[in-house]
Amino acid sequence: MVVGTSFMDIEETRTQFKKTGKKAVPAASFEQNVQANRDFLKKSEFLSDLLENLQPHLNNIKKVRCVAIGNFQEDFPATFQFALLLEIIDHINNETSRDILISLYDPIFTENEMHYLESLGDKWVIQENFSEINTSDYKSVLYFLPHAPLDLTERILASECPHLWLANNMISHTDRYTKAKLFEKYPHLGKLVHYLQPNLVAETKKQDGADDFTAFIPKRKRKNKNNSTKLKVKIPDIDYGSIATKFTSCKILTDFDEGKYLKERPWINSFSDLTLHAIGY
Numbered sequence: 001m002v003v004g005t006s007f008m009d010i011e012e013t014r015t016q017f018k019k020t021g022k023k024a025v026p027a028a029s030f031e032q033n034v035q036a037n038r039d040f041l042k043k044s045e046f047l048s049d050l051l052e053n054l055q056p057h058l059n060n061i062k063k064v065r066c067v068a069i070g071n072f073q074e075d076f077p078a079t080f081q082f083a084l085l086l087e088i089i090d091h092i093n094n095e096t097s098r099d100i101l102i103s104l105y106d107p108i109f110t111e112n113e114m115h116y117l118e119s120l121g122d123k124w125v126i127q128e129n130f131s132e133i134n135t136s137d138y139k140s141v142l143y144f145l146p147h148a149p150l151d152l153t154e155r156i157l158a159s160e161c162p163h164l165w166l167a168n169n170m171i172s173h174t175d176r177y178t179k180a181k182l183f184e185k186y187p188h189l190g191k192l193v194h195y196l197q198p199n200l201v202a203e204t205k206k207q208d209g210a211d212d213f214t215a216f217i218p219k220r221k222r223k224n225k226n227n228s229t230k231l232k233v234k235i236p237d238i239d240y241g242s243i244a245t246k247f248t249s250c251k252i253l254t255d256f257d258e259g260k261y262l263k264e265r266p267w268i269n270s271f272s273d274l275t276l277h278a279i280g281y
Contacts, residue, residue: 030073030116037083037267046261046271047084050166051091053254053276057164058092060139063101065130067156068148070106073113080270081146088144103127130160135246135281138163146274150174150186157188161246162279169255169275171196179238187243192279194240195250249280 028036041047054061066085070078085102092100102124104117109126117124138161145153145167156162170193174182183190253276256262262271 030079033079034083034086037080038087040266041080041083041087044261044265046256046265047087049254049256049261050088050276054088054091054142054164055095057139057142058095061092061096061100061142061164062140063103064089064092064142064144065162066102066104066144068106068145068152069104070146071108071110071113073110073116076268077146077270080267084271085144088142092142099123101125103130135161138281142166146271150189154186154189157192157245157247161281163281164253165277165279166274167277168273169252169259170250170277172273183238183240188245190238191240191243191245192247192250192277194238196252247279247281251278251280252276253278 064085069081069085072078072082089100089102100123102120104124104126105128109117114126117126141162142164143156143162143166145156145165148167150173153167170189174186174189174193177185179190179194182193255275259273262274
């Protein structure tokens with residue numbers, strides 16, 4: 001079933017959905033490729049880690065929302081990502097003895113891909129606009145956004161209530177921006193990164209303060225150090241409270257052993273930087 005496929009604002013910038021470093025899917029049939037990819041995933045530490053961290057949430061999950069997966073019948077990374085989606089869905093269905101709804105959208109889906117999704121049954125919906133916009137049942141949806149652009153991420157955070165968020169690591173995916181610039185361009189995303197950062201800052205301070213030894217600093221170096229301190233620009237405080245958001249917290253459930261489970265595997269860069277987050281309300 002196709003629901004609302006215009007999505008004009010995203011269509012105008014559809015190239016932002018496309019993956020970098022694409023590799024064509026081999027000549028074997030799509031079904032064969034997907035099954036081979038699923039076989040690789042079943043044996044991986046990556047999938048085991050993901051399913052283990054999803055386990056406490058399975059009874060709550062009624063829907064999977066997948067956006068920006070790309071041309072899953074044509075592109076190597078997207079085919080692997082689609083295989084992961086199938087593994088997640090099968091695991092939830094088997095563990096809970098019920099069929100969940102799968103809502104997908106990407107403006108670059110081909111006609112063949114849309115026909116294929118429609119052939120999977122009435123639990124698979126091609127859906128431009130997602131209806132989960134309140135916090136009453138926010139735990140019921142697992143979001144899967146492989147390599148989504150930041151503007152799409154910001155739009156979803158602003159208009160919907162995602163809880164389980166399987167996507168690029170929010171910190172590393174935005175580290176090219178200063179905190180001020182990130183908050184200016186993507187305020188909702190900046191606020192979530194702010195929620196994640198205190199743990200890292202506290203850990204850094206703990207490590208820095210582990211040694212109470214004070215090294216001797218020559219007088220000339222002390223003078224130069226004092227001068228350099230005077231030249232430092234004070235970073236303005238960011239008022240994260242000025243942005244009204246429904247979410248109140250964010251934590252990382254797993255980053256797959258700091259990404260080690262994702263590197264140098266048959267899927268190449270299909271899951272680079274993938275992280276499972278939990279956004280609280």
